[in-house]
Amino acid sequence: MSDLAFSGTSGIIIMLFYGFLMLFIGFITYWRNRGLHQSNKEFYLGGGNLSVFVLFFTFFATQYSGNTVVGYAPTAYRMGFMWMQSITFFILIVVGYLMFAPRLYALSKKHQFITPSDYIDKRFKSKAVTLLASLLMLYGLCNYLLEQIIAIGHGVSGLTGGTIPYQAAVVFFVTVMIIYGWLGGMRSVAYTDTMQGIALLFGVAVLLIGSMIYFGGLPSATEYAATISPEKLGVPDSNGLVSWFSMLILVMIGAAIYPHAIQRIFAAKSEKSLKKSLSWMAWMPFVTSGFVFIIGIIGIQAFPGLSEGDSEQLVGMMANHIAMQNPFFYWAMVLLFGGIVAAIISTADSVLLTLSSVISKDIYARYINKSASDKKQILVGKLTGVVLVIILLLIAWYPPATLYRIFILKFELLIQIAPAFLLGLYWKQLHRHALFIGMLAGTIIASVMAFTGQQPLGIASGLWGLAVNFMLCVGLSIFLKVPKSEVELLQKEIS
Template identity: 65%
Template structure:
C-alpha cells in the first residue's frame, strides 16, 4: 500500500488504534479477572457472545484486511474472471449452514473448546486427533504468516514509509500479544467489532471516491475493450473448471477454519448463531463485491502495472482519492487504520486458536493430562509467542503475494472436512477409515502441491479431498462396526 498522503497522520491513527486495542484488553481483564483460570472464558468468551459481537467477529474472521488489500489487485490482473471472488464467500456461508448449527449444539452439550476436541470425542482415536490438530496448526500458521506480512505492508504504506515494514510488524505483534494475553476471546471479539465498522465505512468511501474521480465501471470497460479485451471476455473451459475448483476448495476450507469453528462454540445460543449467519449472508456482496469493483476501476485508473506494482493498487487509488478533499482524506486514513486493525485482530484470533489446540488438545491430552487449566493456558500462550517469533522471521522477507499465500493453506486444511462434517451425521463412519482417508488426502495434496502437476485444472487439495472421502465412505462400509461402537456413535451425535 502506497499511502504517502498520510505520513505522520498515519502514524497518529495507528497509535490511536493500538491504544484502543490495549485499552480493550485491559478493560476485559479487569472485568473478568478469572479469565486466566478457565479455558471457556479465555478461548470462547464464556460462550456468551451476542448477535452483534458474534456477527462482527465472524465478519472479521471471513473478511480480514487481506480482502481489502489483496483482492482488488487480483481483480486488476484477471479482470471480470475474478468475479468468482464473490461466490467464494457465498460458498463459505453455504458450507457453514451444512454443519454449524449441529456442531454448536454438540459443542454446547459436550462443552467442546476446540474442533480437535470433537475429533477426540467422536472417534476416540489418538492418531486422528493428532493428525487433525497438526493439519489445523499448519493452516493456522500459514494464515498467521499471511496476516503478519499484511501488517507490515499496511503500516509502511499508511505512514508513507515513516514506519518501515519490519518495524510495523514487530510493533503490532507486541500490541497483539499484550491485549490477547490479557483478554482472550472477548478482547478479540470487541476489537473485531471496532475494526469491522471502520472497515465497512472506509471501503464504501473508497468506492464512492473511485467512482467520482476515476470514472467508475463504464470508463474501465471502455479502457479494457480498447487495450485489454481479454479481461472482459468470458472464461474458457479450463478457467471455468478452475473457478469451480476454487469455489469448493475455499468454500469448504474456510468454513472449517479452526478459529471460525471456535466462534461457533462461542455463540450465546443457537438462535444467536443463526441470526448472525443471516446477516453474514449479505456480506459477500457488500464486501467482496465492492472490493472487486474497486479492482476493476483500477485497471483504467492505473494501467499496465506489473504484478508487484499491482499489489499496491488499493493504496495508490486511496492516495488519489484522499488528496481530493478533507473528508476523503480522513476517510482513507480511517480505512487503512481499520485495515491494519482488522489484520491485527484476525492475527490475534488465529493465534488464540493456535494456542488452544496446542494447550488443550496436544499438551493437555497427551503430554500432561493431569495439569490444571491455568497451566494449560500458560503453555498455550508461551507456545504462541514462540510461534509468532518464528513467523516474524519468515515475514521479514515475504515469500510471495498475499493471494498465493492465501490459497496455499486450504490444500491441506480441507482434509479435516470429511471427518469433521460426515462424523456429525453418519454413525457408521469408522475411525480407521477417517484416519486413512485424512492421511492419504494429505499426502496426495502435499505431493501435487510440491511437484506441481495440475490435473484438469482442479486444485490439488480437491484431488486429495476426493480420495479422502472415497476412503472414508468405502472403508467405513467395508469395515465392521460393533454394536457397542454404533450405539456409542449414535448417542454421541444424537441431539
C-alpha cells in the same frame, strides 16, 4: 511517494492511534473480567456467551481479513472480471457453515467442547485421528497467520507511501495483537473485532465512493481495460471454468472448517444467536468483497501498468490519492487506514488465539501433560504462540509469495479434515481407521501435488486429495464396519 497524504508524521500518528485503541479495548476487557476464573472455556470461548451482535462482527471481522482488502483488490487488478468468483465463494462459505454448524453447536454445548479436536476426539476416540487432525489445523493456522502478518506490512506501508516500513508495521501491530490477546483472550478478540468490523465496512464503502468520483466508475474502467488489457474482460475457457468451480468448492469447505471459525460456533450464546449471525453474514459478500472487486477494476484505469509486486500496494495508492483531494476524504481515508489495519489484526488475533488453544489443549494437555490445570494450559498456549509468531515474523520479513498464493496454499491440507465433520456428524458408520487412512492419504496427495504445482484438469490439488480422502473413508468404513454396540453408543452421544 513522499507527497502522499499519509506519508511522514501523519501516517505514524494514525498507526499509533489505532494500535493504542486496540490496546485500550484489551485492557478494559481484562479489567472488567479480571475476577472471572481463568478456565479454557472463559479464555478461549469468552465463556461461550457471545451475543448475536458480537458474534456476527467477530465472524465478519475474522472472515473478511486484511487479505480481502489489501490482497483481493490487486488480484482483481491482475485477473480482471474472472475475480468475480471472490464474491461467490464468500457466499458459499456461509453455505459451508450451515452444513454442520447448528449440529456441531448442539454437541459443543452438550459436551463442553473448546477446540475442534475435542469433537474429533469425542466422536472417533482415536489418538491417531485426533493428533493428525490437530497437526493439519496447526499447519492451516500457521499459514493463515503468516498471510495476515504479511498483509499488515503491505497495508500500512502502502497507505503511508513507505514512510512506515513494511517490517516496522509488522513488528508494531503483531506486538499490539499479542498483548491484548494475552490479556483478555476471546473477549478481547471479540470486542476488538466488533470495532474493527465496523471500521472495515465504513472504510471500504468510502474508498469505493472516492474511487468512483476521482478515478471514474466501473463503466469507464471497463472501457479502458477493453482497450489496453482486453484479456481482463474475457470469459474463461473450459479449463478456466473448471478451475473456477474447483476454487469455489475448495474455499466453501476449507473456510467453513477454519479452526478459529469453529471456535466461534462454540462461543455462541445460543443456537438462535448462531443462526441469526450466519443469516446476516450471507449479505456481507456484496458490500465487502463486491466493493473491493470494483475498486480493483477501477484501479486498472487509475494506475495502469503496475507490476505484480507494485500492484500489491494498489489500495494504499488509491487511498492516498483520494485523501489529497479534500478534507472530507482525507479524514474518511484516515478511517479507512484504521479499517484496513483493523481487518488484518481482527483475523490475525483470532488465528493466534485458536493456535494457542490447539497447542495447549490438543497437543500439550492431551499428549504431554494430561494432569495440567487450565491455568497452566493457557500459559503454555500463550508462550508457544509467541514463539511461533516470532518464527513466522522471520519468514514474513521478506515474504515468499503474493498474498493470493499464500491464501490458496493453506486450504490444500486443512480441507483434509472435512470428512470428520461432514461425514462424522451424520454418518455413524464412519470408521476411525478409515478416517485416519483417508486423511493421511489425502494429505500426502495434496502436499505432493501442491508443492510440485500439479493441477490435473485445472482442479485444485487439495480437491484431488479430498476426493481420494472421501472415497477411502466411505469404502473402508463399509469394509471394516463399526461394531453395532459402538454405533448405539454414538447414537446416544452425538445425536
